[in-house]
Amino acid sequence: MADNYEEMSCSEAKELLRKWRDDNERRSDEVVQIFDYCLADKVKKLGSERLIVLEQVFVAALDCGRIKLAEDCVRVLISEFPESLRIMKLKAMLLEALERYDDALDVLESIINKDETNAAARKRKIAILKAKGQISDAIRELCDYLRKFMSDQEAWHELCNLYMMEGDYSKAAFCMEEVLLHNPFSHLIHQRMGDIRYTMGGQDNIEIAKSYYAQAVKLNANNLRALYGLYLCCGHIVNSKAPVNKRKEAQKLSTWALKKISEITNDKLPRSTKSSKNSNQSNDIAALEAAFGNLDAKLN
Structure with a gap:
């Protein structure tokens, strides 16, 4: 496989992007470069992987601050699946990148109303509230999330951090005890x-x-x-x-x-x-x- 992205064929680029997806590797800079050099004019040749590659490029574009590229990708995805909750989440991510937090929250709320078990949408909502500095609202949403996903250790850890930001150390300790139950x-x-x-x-x-x-x-x-x-x-x-014995032991x-x-x-x-x-x-x-x-x- 060519090391220089400019010399890659369409099939080589598609194979490399597939490998990174399978290995769960982000590699945002490389993904955007490969799309610019190899795939921008050949999107239709990607066949059945066209839409998933566009989603991969969309996320990479947000990471790299390529808002125009992200908008182009999400526009194609919305035209293909206008009612898809997965695509709606991408739209919310774009609005979040544009710092249109209220609009992003509206989109996420509509996703949650359609599917209460959509963990990704709930997490993004919590992240936006935290970014806006609305810690008490983020805590309330995270508590509601944990009522449905009690075994999410990362969520318990994040709730602990939020409580510590608020100075509520007793509740923070309770959250870490929940994490400790899973990792004794x-x-x-x-x-x-x-x-x-x-x-x-x-x-x-x-x-x-x-x-x-x-x-x-x-x-x-x-x-x-x-x-x-x-x-x-x-x-x-x-x-x-x-007591003296405790002090000696200490x-x-x-x-x-x-x-x-x-x-x-x-x-x-x-x-x-x-x-x-x-x-x-x-x-x-x-x-x-x-x-x-x-x-x-x-x-x-």
Whole structure:
């Protein structure tokens, strides 16, 4: 197959686009180039794949900001299937790209009215509401979506993010617990639960956060963020009015977590820090600084 898109035949271009569809590869820039160089004047020669190729090119054109090309593709698709819900969703995507959000919402609402189980239309509606900054409306729509699609883990995760944007951490924790039910052995979900509980604050939540961080470390001993969270939780418990036995246990766990952080970040410390005979406190601070520098503090 030709490497230069300009030298491709129509059959080669069609075969390559089919391969990317089968492999679920987006490759928007390449798709648009192939259409421009090889297929723009030969659309009718695509046979039975003509419409699906136009849909593929439409999505790629939106990704690349080629609005005129996207409009041309969707116009042909609408003329072929004027009542198709799938084509109506593409029309909504075009309106969304043009920032005509209200018109896009009207189209999506008409799709949902005709088919309440159309998950794609519901998700696009939620995405538009989020883009418009209408977080409370997006939460309401997402809750309604999850009543019909309770096993959608990505939706639960997104709802958690929306609740955190609103500062409603107790509901965010509930959403992550739903995700945890589907992925009980994911150290990242346990770590996220620890982050949420630690942010909520209070002695009880700190204890719960410590348990989640500990489980995350148990599942992945190199999870630096979970180790740091565990260290912080233990430090909080040590300085609290908790029973003596709990404070002693937290002190031992804190020391272990700090030692583990130091081991992981040892290669990232400056040579002078490794070779110097500074006090243990200085080494601990260096280890924590290296650990903190490698943490991703973002929520998503």
